[in-house]
Amino acid sequence: SQELEQSPQSLIVQEGKNLTINCTSSKTLYGLYWYKQKYGEGLIFLMMLQKGGEEKSHEKITAKLDEKKQQSSLHITASQPSHAGIYLCGADRAAGNKLTFGGGTRVLVKP
Amino acid sequence: GAGVSQSPSNKVTEKGKDVELRCDPISGHTALYWYRQSLGQGLEFLIYFQGNSAPDKSGLPSDRFSAERTGGSVSTLTIQRTQQEDSAVYLCASSLRASGLNEQFFGPGTRLTVL
Numbered sequence: 001s002q003e004l005e006q007s008p009q010s011l012i013v014q015e016g017k018n019l020t021i022n023c024t025s026s027k028t029l030y031g032l033y034w035y036k037q038k039y040g041e042g043l044i045f046l047m048m049l050q051k052g053g054e055e056k057s058h059e060k061i062t063a064k065l066d067e068k069k070q071q072s073s074l075h076i077t078a079s080q081p082s083h084a085g086i087y088l089c090g091a092d093r094a095a096g097n098k099l100t101f102g103g104g105t106r107v108l109v110k111p
Numbered sequence: 112g113a114g115v116s117q118s119p120s121n122k123v124t125e126k127g128k129d130v131e132l133r134c135d136p137i138s139g140h141t142a143l144y145w146y147r148q149s150l151g152q153g154l155e156f157l158i159y160f161q162g163n164s165a166p167d168k169s170g171l172p173s174d175r176f177s178a179e180r181t182g183g184s185v186s187t188l189t190i191q192r193t194q195q196e197d198s199a200v201y202l203c204a205s206s207l208r209a210s211g212l213n214e215q216f217f218g219p220g221t222r223l224t225v226l
Contacts, residue, residue, distance in 0.1 A: 101146075101154040
């Protein structure tokens with residue numbers, strides 16, 4: 001969706017390196033979700049952010065929300081081959097109804 | 112079951128035929144969502160249910176698409192007179208409720224191919 005822009009569209013990193021994915025919304029956010037998808041599979045929930053300045057971490061993945069800029073970033077530290085996949089950000093604009101998704105970022109981790 | 116299940120996992124049909132896609136949400140989840148994922152359009156919202164009601168059908172692409180939910184549980188997405196542009200992966204998700212911020216749990220999807 002053009003309402004939600006993700007960058008970069010694809011990323012190749014060497015195993016052990018860090019990476020960052022950005023998600024920028026052109027409209028007001030109520031909540032911002034990060035999902036991961038492997039080819040041919042459904043979406044796996046990573047994190048949900050609501051408040052401006054909120055930051056959440058799980059294992060080696062950290063997500064932040066900049067409410068002023070309507071932007072979120074997903075950062076992976078010391079990437080591993082298991083981090084490969086498509087990362088999608090989804091915007092909730094109406095408190096629990098439909099999600100609008102970005103175009104996705106395809107991540108490949110080279111061993 | 113433990114997660115959202117969808118059936119069939121793959122469906123190949125001929126142009127003009129009707130298809131039905133099924134979604135079994137997580138037990139106790141009152142909200143159910145249908146999305147479509149295609150190469151050209153990415154992941155798009157189709158319709159959501161709160162209980163058996165569908166407050167938002169705005170994402171359904173045409174009147175050939177319809178969905179229903181019975182007993183606050185299973186949902187069926189029906190596509191009539193399928194067209195080649197309907198080919199996509201249809202994803203279903205459920206959440207505890209459709210108000211506030213609740214994680215949406217996704218099923219594995221149904222890959223529809225219209226020949």
